[in-house]
Amino acid sequence: MTADEQDAALPGLARAAARRSGAAARARRAKQATPVELAEVDPVARVLVDLPLTHLDRPFDYAVPAAMADQARPGVRIKVRFAGQDVDGYVIARAAATDHDGRLAPLRRVVSDEQVLTPAVAELCRRIAERYAGASSDVRRLAVPPRHATTEKEPASPEPPFEDRPVGDGQNAWAAYTAAPAFRRHLMTGASPRAVWSAAPGEDWPRRLAELASATRVNGRGVLICVPDHRDVARVGAALTEVMGPDHHVTLQADAGPGPRYRDFLMVSRGTRKIVVGTRSAAFAPVHDLGLVVLWDDGDDLHAEPRAPYPHSREVLLERAEIEGCAVLVGGFSRSVEADQLLQTGWAKEIAAPRPTVRERALIAVTGGDSKRDPHGGGARVPKEAHDAVRWGLERGPVLVQTPRAGYVLRLSCDRCRTPARCTACSGPLQLTGPTTPPRCRWCATEAPGWACAECGGRGLRAPVIGDARTADELGRAFAPVPVVTSSGDRIRATVDAERRIVVATPGAEPVAEEGYAVVVLLDTWLLLARDSMRAAEESLRRWSNAVALLRPGGRALAVGDPGEPALQALVRWDQPGFAGREAEERREARLPPATRVAVLRAAPGALDDALTLLALPEHGDVLGPLAPLPGAADDEERAVVRVPRAEGAALSAALGELQRVRSARKLDPVRIQVDPTEI
Structure with missing residues (x-):
């Protein structure tokens, strides 16, 4: 059938639509065929x-x-x-x-x-995508916020003139740390030193970082400071304002909203602000004349991006320092094994306080707790030594009590045979939500007022895992005239004043006291250590150290746990660097990161087999798996761990990148790849 016959066979309306569609297509082809006048220079x-x-x-x-x-x-x-x-x-x-x-x-x-x-950020995105075997478009999505047209039309506000203000006792404060004065002098002269800073307990770290930012701005260079969360951003921002005056810095964080976030981003990209403080996405901020990048508390998992290709702020900033030739400071109250490796390889120098200075800052002790509970306390949650420490602290100011879990009683078991208490409807765990409520299922919320143990018939319940609400309830009864506040979950307090009070908080949710806490009590330290994680001990020490660091000068800390536990011993001695070194050695012997480079591949069984077949492993690489999926993963998902010596890390990234390109070109089922994940 000819084209005319086909056209005649169509009904009237359809024939008219086809004509219009054909005319539009012919017009588009004609427009594309028409030569476009090109730019005379660089077309x-x-x-x-x-x-x-x-x-x-x-x-x-x-x-x-x-x-x-x-x-x-x-x-x-x-x-x-x-x-x-x-x-x-x-x-x-x-x-x-x-x-x-x-x-x-x-x-x-x-x-x-x-x-x-x-250009520097574009190159950074390319390198990060290459290192993490991802697409650079995914990295650019992290680096450049969405456009906000209305904000873009606003005129840029100029930065006020920078004045090198006196920093008060800042120079003396830094003098307490070995090598810190030299690091500061190098920044002021335009050099690019690299250091790992172990902060002493009670240190006003936001102000110390603000002082380093001011020293870097003396010679006109920019500063980029990355911290874990918005509370840290607010603290550093306040310190920068105090040290340098208002309008010399911007904050970049996701929860600022599209308009304000893009406005701050534009001030950085236009060069009207040269000091940036923010969370992990701020690591890509286009700071002009970058002179110093700072990463605070690099062991915090908030620095790990949860979206593909899953870069870590530490690696982004270290790569950026390599591209732009700027100074680097990795700091924290604890030390990660990755930061320790920077020192062991000679890439960075150590900034730490002498032992006498550390001993003057805080007195830390450990008690066994369970073996020494008040004999008249019945089922008391808090041991006698902790009660005594809280009482001593309340005579001097606020007291912080850290408990590992949020809630009231998170898990129940039979007090006779210790069998976990389960719901008869769905077999979920039973819990208590308050002092007067009956047990209820954590999964289906069914109440179980008449529960009886299926193993022994007992009706008594005990609480092997207790939350912050139950702890606050008990302390409120023991110290009735004193207010008790909690900070956990979606009710996190940023600060508390210097009045006498008891603050019960979960790890990472501890509010900052106005003049520091008189006493910090760490309860149930065994619970953090019991996490099924390669980093359980390292993470526990980091969380304890961050809590103890909130003490005022001369304050006391008490940890309830096993005095022989190595992580607790490191806390008592404030020897986080030594602990990190020992952890690194153990991982080196076990061929675990950071001594090796690791990638985890996740996919359906067939897709995972195909990927492992296509993967061209480096010479000394090996594959562990396929392994069972992690808790919370899809039932049909398998995973495999690819491991190579650290010297072959670049080769592994290149092989994984080539694997992803081949699978993308052939339109094969996707495989999720995480290079150097925080958990394996």
């Missing part, structure tokens, strides 16, 4: 398109129309035609010629003339 634009396909993760050449010659600068957002559709992208360079043999498609339009992707 070729190198473009990175925002596509999550790893086999297309490379620059593409496009023609620059003359009308866009002035706007299509490196770093701007543009629209291009790719595979039959309009997609977003960035211009990363302009060139006079192209290696492409055919005719280049022109840029569709310039979305904005703001240069939001600087």
Whole structure:
């Protein structure tokens, strides 16, 4: 059938629609065939398109129309035609010629003339994507916030003149640390030192970082400070304002909202602010003339990005320091094994306080707890030594009690045979939500007022795991005139005043006391250590150290646990560096990170087998698995662990990247890859 016969066979309306569609298609083809007048200078634009396909993760050449010659600068957002559709992208360079043999498609339009992707950040995104075997478009999504057109039209507010203010006792405070004065002098002269800082208990670390930022700004360079959460951002921001005055810094964090966040980002990209403090995404901030990057508390898992390709702030900042040649400071009250490795390899120098200084800051003790409970206390949650410490502290100020779990009684068991108490409806664990409520199921919320043990028939219940609400309830009865407040879950307090009070908080939710706590009590330390994790001891010591660091000078800390536990011994001696060194040695013997480079592959069984077959392992690499899925993962998901010596880490990343490109090009089932995850 000819085209005319086909056209005549169509009903009237359908025939008219087909004619209009055909005319539109012919018009588009004619428009595309019409030569576009190109820019006279550098008519070729190198473009990175925002596509999550790893086999297309490379620059593409496009023609620059003359009308866009002035706007299509490196770093701007543009629209291009790719595979039959309009997609977003960035211009990363302009060139006079192209290696492409055919005719280049022109840029569709310039979305904005703001240069939001600087060359240094573009290179950083490329390297991070390569290291973590991901797509650079996913990394750019972390680096550049979504455009907010209304905010973009606002004029830039200039930074007030910077004055090198006197920092009060800051110089004396840094003098308490070996090598710190030299580090500070290097920053002031424009050098790029690298150090790992072990802060002493009670240290006002936000102010110390603000003083280093001020020292770096003396010679006109920028500063980037990454901290775990928004409470830390607020503390560092307040310290920067106190040391340098207002309007010299911006904060970058996801919960600021699209408009304010983009406004602060633009002030950085335009160069009107050179000091940035924020959470993990701030590691990509386009700071001009970057002179110092700071990472505080690098062991906190909030620094690990939960979205692909799962980069860690520490690796991003270290890579950035390599690209831009700036100074580095990794600091915290505890020390991660990764930070310890920076020292062991000679990449960084140590900044630490002498032992006498540490001993003057805090007195830390450990009690067995369970073996020494008050004989008249019945089922008391808090041992007598802890009660005595709380009483001593309340005579001098606020007291902090850290408990590992939120809630009232999180788990119940038979007090006769210790069999876990289970719901008769769904077999879920029973718990108590208050002092007068009956037991109820944590899964289906069914109440069980008449529960009886299925093993021995006993009706008594005991609480092997108790939460912060039960702890606060008991302390409130024991110290009735004193207010008791809790901080956990979605009710986290940022600060408390210097009045006498008891603060019960879960790890990481401890509020900062106005003048420091008189006493810090760490309950149930065994519970943190019992986590099924390679980093259980390291993470426990970090959380305890952060709590003890909130003490005022001369304060006391008491940990309830096994006095022979190595992590608790390290806490008592305030020897986190020694503990990190021993942990690193044990992991080296077990061939675990950071002595090795590890990648975890997760996929359906068939897809995982295919991936392992296609993967070209480095010479000394080995594969563990397939292994059972982790708790919470899909039932049909398997995982495998690929491990290589650290010297072959780059080769492993390259092999994994090639694997992802091959699977993407062949449209095979996806495989999720995490390089150097915090948990294996």
